[in-house]
Amino acid sequence: MLNFFERWTQPFPASSPDLPPRSLFAFCRYYARGFITPVILVGICSFLLAAMEVSLFAFMGKIVDWLSAANRETFLSDEKWRLTAMAVVLLLLLPLAHLLASLVRHQSLMGNFPMSVRWRMHNYLLGQSMSFYQDEFAGRISTKVMQTALAVRELVLKIMDVMVYVAVYFLSMFVLLGSIHKYLLAPILAWFVAYACLQWYFIPRLKQVSQEQAHARSTMTGRITDAYTNISTVKLFAHTRRESQYARDSMDGFLQTVYRQFRLVTYLDILMGCINYLLIFSVTAAGLSLWIDDRVGAGAVAVAVSLALRLNGMSHWIMWEVSSLFEQVGTVADGMNMLGLPRAVQDAPDARPLTVSAGDIRFEDMSFSYRRRVAGNAEEGSHLSVIEHLDLHIRPGEKIGLVGRSGAGKSTLVNALLRFYDVQSGRILIDGQDIAHVTQDSLRRHIAMVTQDTSLLHRSVRENILYGKPGASEAELWRAIEQAEAAEFIETLADPQGNHGLDAQVGERGVKLSGGQRQRIAIARVLLKDAPILILDEATSALDSEVEAAIQESLNTLMRGKTVIAIAHRLSTIARMDRLVVLDAGQIVEQGSHAELLAKNGIYARLWSRQTGGYLGQDD
Structure with missing residues (x-):
């Protein structure tokens, strides 16, 4: 039976990760898809439980009246049907x-519901643009996903479970006391008005501070995670105290919201106690007065006092549930501000998979500028222009080197080709296909890239290399490893869990490996991917001269038959490319072979002279 209810709802629904709505109700309804029926069923059960519990109080009053007037010998036979009904x-x-x-x-909601929300949120965020991740802490994003998923569950369940229970309980109680005597209803109504006023005053304030608290919590988590992620930089600059203070500032900001929250809770709790004790006194006094005047029986007094005592206990529970409800409202609203942001780069509605037959690349009248962002929103009219009206044709199988000072637009050109950002004007074509009209996944499947700042996944060496081709055979895996000159050091790897070699964990972002080792694993991954278009962004910068020379032949093999774009500040590594393209301020100012550019005695010649005459030494 437990298994049936656990399988009734799906924690990992097969749904497309669409942009969630921006209103609170629609946002919760969107993530409750697949769970509406069980949520309604819980509400129906709460309705029945509340109604039947109040009926028990009414029955208790009947028993008191029966016992005070009934004949002991005939009591069971006289009241057997009503006793049987209440027993049922x-x-x-x-x-x-x-x-x-x-x-x-x-079984159906507590585990599966928030997991379904996390699953949908995670799938949506995986498709978010690069600019989104550049503007946020990774720890802050993951915290938002975790706490918003739980808040959505609690918000939906409290509305359909607790609120239904409370509403039906109060309504049934009013009907019961009103049917006994209207004077018994008066203290309850007065208490209800006072109780509603307290909630009306305190709950919005608790909601506001809860929203601020959720934001402060995610900021605190993001700062702490940022320090752990960059622990080597923290220690290198001896800034442990600085980071401690940086984290303490966010912790103190979070703590201030906690203080404000519980000050409000204390005031509310004290006032609640006062009106509850006044309720018990008023109901008891009214009941006794009516009994003395012989207008109600002893059973009615027992029912009224019992309900007043029950309300005394329930009111604190309701207070916490309502406070929690609005706390979840604040958390969900705060989460929507991040998790509901639209994707800056999206597939066109008619996007098709990219087909690469030759590897011809054209940049046609391309212009690109970065939008400056303020508080998570693009600032109108504020742009940082990087490339303007650029035209570049890379022929199939051609190997070009991009040269230029920092900020000239080299990396921007590559990012635009990968469609990490959309260009403002112009277009980029691969084999005649506009990349804006092909799917992003198919585009990036046909492009392999090795960067200077190699980031590995916190998984095993095997999983990191197979990322290039998940279905590769063991022979293909080892061939790529050997071509990348990585076999020797991989065999020596071990981790604290007892894994060795390919099964050893590399740590977060590959921190357990040296820069050269990470670079060789990245090269092995790209070798395994074997994409028709290859981008090398300072691909050998982290390697020593001996290892670089050893894998250069492998890189030459990798580049054979492919269209290659290489970026290097060390010009000797790209001097042998078919063509060198010199960028300056987003414009192509020179292009040609190494010898042709030296003969022009322009920007490239000056850069070459500065490097060969400085720290690099002469290179043939």
């Missing part, structure tokens, strides 16, 4: 309703 309610209906509510809530 108490021993059968209530347990069944409670069982069903518990099974649906705990």
